[in-house]
Amino acid sequence: MPTAASPAWSPHLPAGVGAKQVAALGEVGLTSAWVRRWSEDPGRTVVSDGGAWVTGSEMVDRTAQVAGRLHAVGLEPGDRLLLSATSSVELVVAHVAALRLGLVVVPLNPAYRQREVGHVVADAAPTVAVVDDPERGRWIAEASTSSPVLVVGPDVSIPEGPTGGLDTTALDTTALDTTPLDDVALLLYTSGTTAAPKGVPLTHRNLAAGAEAVAMAWRWTPEDRLVLGLPLFHLHGLGVGLHGTFTAGASVVLRPSFEVDDVLDAAARYRASLFFGVPTMYGRLATSARVGELAALRLCVSGSAPLPPAMHQRIAGAGGQLVLERYGMTETMMLTSNPYVGERRPSTVGFALPGVELRLDAATDEIVVRGPNVFAGYRHHPEADGDPPVGDPSPGGWFPTGDVGAFDADGYLSIVGRRKDLIISGGYNVYPREVEDVLRRHPGVGDVAVVGVADPVWGEAVVAFVEGGEAGADLMSAVADELASYKRPKRIHHVDALPRNALGKVVRAQLFEP
Numbered sequence: 001m002p003t004a005a006s007p008a009w010s011p012h013l014p015a016g017v018g019a020k021q022v023a024a025l026g027e028v029g030l031t032s033a034w035v036r037r038w039s040e041d042p043g044r045t046v047v048s049d050g051g052a053w054v055t056g057s058e059m060v061d062r063t064a065q066v067a068g069r070l071h072a073v074g075l076e077p078g079d080r081l082l083l084s085a086t087s088s089v090e091l092v093v094a095h096v097a098a099l100r101l102g103l104v105v106v107p108l109n110p111a112y113r114q115r116e117v118g119h120v121v122a123d124a125a126p127t128v129a130v131v132d133d134p135e136r137g138r139w140i141a142e143a144s145t146s147s148p149v150l151v152v153g154p155d156v157s158i159p160e161g162p163t164g165g166l167d168t169t170a171l172d173t174t175a176l177d178t179t180p181l182d183d184v185a186l187l188l189y190t191s192g193t194t195a196a197p198k199g200v201p202l203t204h205r206n207l208a209a210g211a212e213a214v215a216m217a218w219r220w221t222p223e224d225r226l227v228l229g230l231p232l233f234h235l236h237g238l239g240v241g242l243h244g245t246f247t248a249g250a251s252v253v254l255r256p257s258f259e260v261d262d263v264l265d266a267a268a269r270y271r272a273s274l275f276f277g278v279p280t281m282y283g284r285l286a287t288s289a290r291v292g293e294l295a296a297l298r299l300c301v302s303g304s305a306p307l308p309p310a311m312h313q314r315i316a317g318a319g320g321q322l323v324l325e326r327y328g329m330t331e332t333m334m335l336t337s338n339p340y341v342g343e344r345r346p347s348t349v350g351f352a353l354p355g356v357e358l359r360l361d362a363a364t365d366e367i368v369v370r371g372p373n374v375f376a377g378y379r380h381h382p383e384a385d386g387d388p389p390v391g392d393p394s395p396g397g398w399f400p401t402g403d404v405g406a407f408d409a410d411g412y413l414s415i416v417g418r419r420k421d422l423i424i425s426g427g428y429n430v431y432p433r434e435v436e437d438v439l440r441r442h443p444g445v446g447d448v449a450v451v452g453v454a455d456p457v458w459g460e461a462v463v464a465f466v467e468g469g470e471a472g473a474d475l476m477s478a479v480a481d482e483l484a485s486y487k488r489p490k491r492i493h494h495v496d497a498l499p500r501n502a503l504g505k506v507v508r509a510q511l512f513e514p
Contacts, residue, residue: 008352008411011339012217021216025355026209026372030185030243031100032177033208035060037222037249044222046246048270049089049254059096064173066097069158070128071171073150077102077179080124080187082140082149084108085132087232087254090154092242094130095232097156102179104201106187107233110136116197118143120189123199123380130154181205187379188235188330199379200330207239209372210333211247213353214240218299218324218340220248226274227267229258229281235330236304241276260288273298279307280504282323283447286314295320299340303328305505306415306433308440308447309346325349327415329401333373336413347437348412358413360405366419367405370397404431421508423452423460428486430462435489438482442475444468449498449506450489453513464489465511467498 009022038046038056045053054062075081081098083105085091098105106124108117110133117136121129121143128150131137137151152158179185185204189197214220226245230237232254245252253270255262258281267275275297277285282302285291291314294300300321307325315321327349328334335358338350352358356371370393377392393399404416417431424430432450439448446467452460466475479488491513499510 008358009217009354009356011342011351012337012354014216014219017216022354025212025216026181026205028208029177029179029181030204030208030211030247031096031179034096034246035100035177037246041222041249044249045251047089047092047252047254049087049256050266051089053251054089054093059093062093063097063100064176066093066156067101067176068171069156070097070101070103073128073158075101075103075127078104078183079128080104080106080126082106082108082121082124082126082129082131084110084112084136084140084233085130085154086110086256087228087237088154088256089254090156091130091232092254094154094156095238095242096246099179099185099204100176102183104184104187106189107238108189109231109233112136114139119197121149123189124187128152130156179204181208186239190330200375201377201379202239202333202375206333206373206375207243208247209355210239210328211243213355213373214244214326214334214337215248216354217337218301220244220250220274222249224248224250224274224298225270225272226250226252226276227255227263227270227272228252228276229255229263230276230278231257234304235328235333236276236278239333240303240328258284260284260290264288264290264293267297268293274301275299276301276303278302278304278504279311280305280500282307282311282315285319286311291315291319293319297321299324301326303334306437307346309437310441312346326353327413331375332369332371332399332401335367335369335373335401338412345408345412348408348414350412352413360407361400364419365404365406365416367401367403367413367415368398369401370399374399421451423450423462425452425455425458425460425462426486427459428484430487435462435464435479435483435487438479439464439466439475439489442478444474447498447506449508449511451508451511453491455490458490461490462487463513464492465495465498466492467495 038059042057044056046059047054081103117139121140129140181204184201186202188200228241232238253266300323302323303326322344324338324344326337335356336349336352338344358369402419406414406416417433421432435450436448439445448466450464453463455461499507
């Protein structure tokens with residue numbers, strides 16, 4: 001546990017690792033570190049999507065070849081390349097090739113519809129788009145308001161020019177992997193659960209520091225193998241799963257989506273040691289007759305949304321896994337984690353990761369952070385009267401996360417709620433997370449979301465939407481002993497399923513009373 005004499009991130013450090021190594025996080029180029037590892041052990045397996053393994057030497061060669069094609073059609077460092085396709089080896093090769101060339105990768109959710117695609121394309125202005133769906137490619141081409149977008153497949157097969165081919169020999173390969181650390185590598189768009197997605201530029205330094213920190217904290221080694229059913233358009237799958245694997249020199253088995261049997265079959269077939277998921281995935285694993293197979297893994301990590309304590313206990317008892325919960329954001333990479341060695345405490349997200357400074361605002365208890373993993377500010381965010389955009393880091397680098405936190409007596413951090421989700425009912429502050437945690441403990445509740453609804457008496461009424469068939473009266477009685485009267489739901493509605501985004505986060509803006 002951290003003490004007054006030790007940094008908050010000290011519980012995460014392996015033996016022999018100290019402040020000097022932590023201070024160096026993010027100081028080595030992302031792709032240069034990967035290529036060095038692959039070149040030092042050229043025969044080591046790196047990535048598979050169910051077919052043949054791609055080795056280290058093959059990754060070096062294939063990514064250089066794709067970088068050459070992109071260079072041959074005129075792409076230069078800083079140009080934007082949009083990626084929107086199902087997870088595959090080809091997609092990973094295209095992604096790494098773009099980073100090696102110094103391009104800015106713009107991941108796009110393949111589930112986005114035409115309006116959502118148009119918003120991202122208009123804001124990001126990509127030069128090339130790598131897609132696996134012709135209709136999505138057409139939407140991208142139609143949405144470009146400046147120069148035309150070249151749309152290609154995941155194999156990045158560039159159409160032949162008038163001379164019958166492309167001159168890819170013009171690329172000097174010594175120029176690869178030389179992008180300055182503070183240049184942008186990824187332009188990710190927030191999930192947009194309440195508004196249009198905002199562009200989040202992450203630099204090579206941000207990504208390297210974040211990947212190195214989790215590799216250090218979770219004892220990631222070259223012998224590890226990750227089964228990755230998370231999508232590669234989101235930071236959890238891309239920045240943590242894929243980048244973490246390559247940074248550690250480990251290997252990854254890509255799955256096109258999450259299915260319980262498919263993931264467990266892949267884990268057994270490939271002798272995997274790691275699995276990363278979101279609570280909806282763990283919920284399906286917990287109810288599977290095969291949950292006991294999780295015991296064969298070295299580590300299971302959960303994030304992107306809170307893991308209910310009952311589910312944590314179910315997986316520990318039936319699956320033999322103490323799931324490690326962590327906390328992060330698109331804007332910051334990973335911020336905190338329960339310890340790999342030591343107690344993994346349910347309903348908490350542990351301690352600050354190596355390199356991360358974290359504190360609670362004295363007036364609001366909002367979590368504020370800074371470190372080499374934290375972005376510098378949103379892309380094209382509206383400005384008012386010349387002031388920094390709302391939500392951007394302060395001049396001192398401190399970023400207000402919008403999450404409200406609390407520390408327990410041992411220094412473990414809990415996420416209490418979102419400041420923007422705060423309900424003011426009868427003049428009292430109510431954080432939905434607290435009410436939801438109480439309701440989730442009831443055996444008749446699958447999951448729950450609590451929102452504030454305009455009310456002439458209370459200002460806002462606390463209203464709960466519950467997955468599960470338990471009677472509302474029973475739930476009201478269950479919370480009466482644990483919540484002050486002003487925190488108790490005024491109404492409870494039963495729904496078949498809560499609205500969620502691609503990573504399983506509830507979209508509160510889509511919850512309406514009947």
